[in-house]
Amino acid sequence: MRSLSLCILLALLVRPAVAFEVEHWPDGAFIGKPERVQWAGPTPLPKPLTLCVLYPHLRDAYWLSVNQGMVEEAKRLGVNLRIHEAGGYGAKAEQRQQLRQCVEEGSDAILLGAVSYDGLAKAIKQVPLPVFGLVNDLAPGLAIAQVGVPWRQMGWRIGHWLAERHPAGSPPVSVALFPGPDSGSGTALVESGFKDAIRGSAIRLVITRRGDNSREIQRTLVQQTLVRHPDLDYLVGGAIAAEVAVNELAQHNASHPQVLSTYFSHGVQRGLLRGKILAANSDQMREQGRLSVAQAVCLLRQPDASEAQCPRVMGPPILTLTAPLREPANTLSDGTFRPIYRVGTNEANP
Missing domain, CATH: 3.40.50.2300 (Response regulator)
Structure with a gap:
């Protein structure tokens, strides 16, 4: 017993x-x-x-x-x-x-x-x-x-979602793409996947701007693009580009271009919740x-x-979403979580 x-x-x-x-x-x-x-x-x-x-x-x-x-x-x-x-x-x-x-x-x-x-x-x-x-x-x-x-799929899925919205023969629309760092290992794959997905549709890619994933650099790229292309229909970018685009549009009380994100963040979750981001991927x-x-x-x-x-x-x-995640625990860190550099014996974290 x-x-x-x-x-x-x-x-x-x-x-x-x-x-x-x-x-x-x-x-x-x-x-x-x-x-x-x-x-x-x-x-x-x-x-x-x-x-x-x-x-x-x-x-x-x-x-x-x-x-x-x-x-x-x-x-x-x-x-x-x-x-x-x-x-x-x-x-x-x-x-x-x-x-x-x-x-x-x-x-x-x-x-x-x-x-x-x-x-x-x-x-x-x-x-x-x-x-x-x-x-x-x-x-x-x-x-x-x-x-x-496969990061190519991250670009392709957002491009495919847009292409289904604007198929060949429908009125043309213009898009700016912000795929990420020029030296980033996934940037070229995101870009090529997106371009393949929109080929043959009514979507016209007017400009591609690459840059480091810092808010300052992405904000500058977005600002410059909105000035040079004021009639854009869509802005497609990584999560940071999407977040700063939403902020820029809010400051100018503008409803266009509509924003999509190739990957996810807490800001993208909020953008989907408020209707400020049209669609986004979560990997x-x-x-x-x-x-x-x-x-x-x-x-x-x-x-x-x-x-x-x-x-x-x-x-x-990969999830392609048009509404916020109901259960974000497999995608996003908790709101109170801070970076941890050591786990196990002799843990010492800042």
């Missing part, structure tokens, strides 16, 4: 694996149509692993939401995290140095939110640790696994944070696991 009671107590103390709804690319790249699966993530570790995590930056809602998801899953699984940010998408030298720092810190693996698709190749190959791609895609052969979504970035930690634990524990056990290329489904 005592033995049975002990077994029941242990079962209650051990937290079960969670089930993730993911899109899985079994061929090892974000190409083609994925399969939608329920993936049973790993159970908590008996002995902690240490993951070194590198972000491009932590100055916007996107990466802050990734950060909270990673922290949540690390605490669930008993993982130590050491997190560093490069300072922006131009900081290749800083991220190369941080790759070396991960090794010096005695980490078991690196989760890399890369500032460049292939500009870190030499530094990655010199690192004697497994590297996992985080959010931003990496060139083939640089990571043993990847969590993210469920907080869930990507959870998945990235779970994937690394799964493969570090079972390096030879099957794709069904530990999918190598996966991410949450």
